[in-house]
Amino acid sequence: MNVLASMRTALRALRVNLLRSSLTMLGIIIGVAAVITMIAVGAGAQARIAEQIKSLGSNLIIVLPGSVTSGGVRMGFGSQSTLTEEDAYAIQREILEVQASGPAVRGTGQVVAGNANWSTVFYGTTPEYLEARRWAIASGKAFDAADLAGATKVALIGQTVANALFGDTDPVEQPIRIRKVPFTVIGVLERKGQSLMGQDQDDVILMPISTARKRVLGQSQAKLRTIGSISVKIRDDADITDAENEIRSLLRQRHRLQSHQDDDFFVRNLSEVLQTQEQSSQVLTLLLAAVASVSLLVGGIGIMNIMLVSVTERTREIGLRMAVGARGRDILLQFLVEAVTLAIIGGLLGIALGVSGSYAIGYFAEWRIALKAEAIVLAVSFAGAIGVFFGFYPARKASRLLPIEALRYE
Amino acid sequence: MEQPLIVTRELSKDYLLDGYVVHALRGVSLTINAGEFVAIMGPSGSGKSTFMNLLGCLDSPSGGDYFLAGEKVSQLSGDALAAIRNRRIGFVFQNFNLLPRTSALENVELPLLYGGCAAPERRSRAAERLAAVGLAERVHHLPSQLSGGQQQRVAIARALINHPVLILADEPTGALDTRTSAEVMALLQRLNRDGMTVVLVTHERDIAAFASRVISFRDGKVVDDQRNARPADAQALLAQAEEQAA
Numbered sequence: 001m002n003v004l005a006s007m008r009t010a011l012r013a014l015r016v017n018l019l020r021s022s023l024t025m026l027g028i029i030i031g032v033a034a035v036i037t038m039i040a041v042g043a044g045a046q047a048r049i050a051e052q053i054k055s056l057g058s059n060l061i062i063v064l065p066g067s068v069t070s071g072g073v074r075m076g077f078g079s080q081s082t083l084t085e086e087d088a089y090a091i092q093r094e095i096l097e098v099q100a101s102g103p104a105v106r107g108t109g110q111v112v113a114g115n116a117n118w119s120t121v122f123y124g125t126t127p128e129y130l131e132a133r134r135w136a137i138a139s140g141k142a143f144d145a146a147d148l149a150g151a152t153k154v155a156l157i158g159q160t161v162a163n164a165l166f167g168d169t170d171p172v173e174q175p176i177r178i179r180k181v182p183f184t185v186i187g188v189l190e191r192k193g194q195s196l197m198g199q200d201q202d203d204v205i206l207m208p209i210s211t212a213r214k215r216v217l218g219q220s221q222a223k224l225r226t227i228g229s230i231s232v233k234i235r236d237d238a239d240i241t242d243a244e245n246e247i248r249s250l251l252r253q254r255h256r257l258q259s260h261q262d263d264d265f266f267v268r269n270l271s272e273v274l275q276t277q278e279q280s281s282q283v284l285t286l287l288l289a290a291v292a293s294v295s296l297l298v299g300g301i302g303i304m305n306i307m308l309v310s311v312t313e314r315t316r317e318i319g320l321r322m323a324v325g326a327r328g329r330d331i332l333l334q335f336l337v338e339a340v341t342l343a344i345i346g347g348l349l350g351i352a353l354g355v356s357g358s359y360a361i362g363y364f365a366e367w368r369i370a371l372k373a374e375a376i377v378l379a380v381s382f383a384g385a386i387g388v389f390f391g392f393y394p395a396r397k398a399s400r401l402l403p404i405e406a407l408r409y410e
Numbered sequence: 411m412e413q414p415l416i417v418t419r420e421l422s423k424d425y426l427l428d429g430y431v432v433h434a435l436r437g438v439s440l441t442i443n444a445g446e447f448v449a450i451m452g453p454s455g456s457g458k459s460t461f462m463n464l465l466g467c468l469d470s471p472s473g474g475d476y477f478l479a480g481e482k483v484s485q486l487s488g489d490a491l492a493a494i495r496n497r498r499i500g501f502v503f504q505n506f507n508l509l510p511r512t513s514a515l516e517n518v519e520l521p522l523l524y525g526g527c528a529a530p531e532r533r534s535r536a537a538e539r540l541a542a543v544g545l546a547e548r549v550h551h552l553p554s555q556l557s558g559g560q561q562q563r564v565a566i567a568r569a570l571i572n573h574p575v576l577i578l579a580d581e582p583t584g585a586l587d588t589r590t591s592a593e594v595m596a597l598l599q600r601l602n603r604d605g606m607t608v609v610l611v612t613h614e615r616d617i618a619a620f621a622s623r624v625i626s627f628r629d630g631k632v633v634d635d636q637r638n639a640r641p642a643d644a645q646a647l648l649a650q651a652e653e654q655a656a
Binding site: 321325404 | 466488529
């Protein structure tokens with residue numbers, strides 16, 4: 001008997017017990033659907049993180065002021081602003097791997113435009129900062145070196161600020177007041193979305209660092225050159241770890257730190273953080289898939305259970321088939337094909353359920369999902385393998401029956 | 411043209427039942443020629459069913475030899491026995507043993523399926539066979555939609571589909587009433603007249619009377635082997651019964 005004939009026999013046997021076959025399949029359906037959905041959700045999360053890495057710039061290093069030790073007492077992070085604008089320019093100038101290095105000072109304040117007002121964060125920075133952060137201008141233009149030199153009162157506003165202050169009208173060339181200081185909006189920043197911590201990165205105003213210091217913050221002479229952070233972009237072909245080390249030694253040298261002294265700054269490789277997150281979400285995806293696979297396994301055990309019942313129930317049929325010439329391997333094939341057919345049909349229905357379930361989750365929970373062809377192929381071949389694995393024992397049991405005993409079975 | 415179809419030499423079969431050895435068959439030597447109609451009789455436990463299973467290659471003997479059409483089959487492997495059952499032997503059972511929820515046609519096709527026969531040929535040969543046993547109109551009926559006699563005729567059609575050399579009938583009328591029994595016996599007699607060797611197991615004298623040779627078993631041995639020069643004619647009996655009814 002060939003495989004095709006076995007399949008027809010198997011399909012008939014499954015149709016005869018339609019309810020039982022469907023219930024048996026349910027285990028596989030749920031298992032396959034769960035694997036596909038979980039991988040889709042996990043891969044979606046991964047894709048989101050990957051996108052954030054891209055939006056952040058794949059080779060961004062952030063340098064932050066660190067703690068200083070004063071008379072044996074270690075002060076906390078950011079307790080003293082140890083970074084200066086010159087540090088940022090030195091990094092740009094002296095380290096070959098660096099493409100752009102921009103300092104930033106931070107402030108908060110009320111912003112007014114016409115009769116609308118909004119409380120937001122502003123950064124005083126340089127055009128290099130925009131480059132390092134891969135921040136493009138949606139409309140208008142960015143400030144340039146001349147603005148920096150002249151401390152002109154121009155501002156770039158984020159999408160959220162633009163919305164809050166101007167609604168639908170074009171903010172470019174409009175006057176605004178930041179902490180009561182009059183400014184002109186010269187450009188709107190491109191949308192960046194939420195940061196990894198869930199902060200709205202578009203709720204921001206950027207201005208030349210000189211303007212921020214002289215016109216808005218009004219800093220004391222002592223703090224005049226200190227800054228809150230330096231954003232550094234490493235060249236695409238450069239090694240990010242080498243660059244990190246060079247930045248570290250340059251700053252240590254500039255800050256005149258002795259070899260026994262700790263760094264008074266932090267070097268953060270943000271894309272590394274994101275990559276770690278990506279890895280952990282990968283692990284999470286695997287974990288979810290593993291849990292879903294357990295239900296697939298349970299489905300397989302269900303198949304085995306039903307096949308065993310079926311073999312017992314059909315002992316006389318097996319005896320008769322043997323009496324008219326079926327060999328052991330014909331019987332083995334028949335029951336194996338039945339089990340695999342159950343698993344494969346269940347697998348196909350599971351794909352349908354898994355795909356629609358993934359879209360449903362994507363739609364209702366507004367989660368990013370990413371359906372993976374590999375996941376689908378994997379889940380179904382796993383289902384088929386389960387059919388073979390769990391179908392084999394009952395099928396072999398059937399094939400080993402003695403014809404005479406099977407025929408006499410009551 | 412009498413030639414031995416079945417030869418057994420000191421055929422024996424022992425079972426192990428709850429730790430005790432049961433000698434179901436204790437050395438049976440028999441010769442059955444092609445074209446014979448043999449009835450095997452005996453009380454239950456006499457070994458007649460065991461003998462039948464050995465003849466049908468459903469079971470292997472513990473000792474002795476069995477030749478079917480000149481081929482020594484007593485030492486063959488399971489797969490070889492399956493092939494012999496498929497091509498050489500047609501079985502008819504007391505309880506018909508038709509596959510439930512499967513049409514008469516597909517039931518008859520079953521041996522061809524295992525004989526490696528293409529689907530269209532299977533279909534036409536099975537339909538032909540069913541027509542030959544008078545069931546041309548019932549090919550697509552399920553066993554549950556057929557009467558006992560019709561079911562047994564389907565089973566006989568199935569037994570004949572692969573042109574066997576031997577029909578083994580195990581109490582073929584055990585589940586049927588007198589009239590239907592006569593019908594089935596008439597069919598078997600007709601096959602026998604066309605040259606088919608038929609061996610049937612029964613415990614009813616009336617049924618054994620249709621055979622041309624009656625072999626009696628007791629305690630695993632042959633105790634009687636008689637030729638019946640003038641077996642009863644089932645077809646004639648049926649005609650007679652119909653006349654009386656009319």
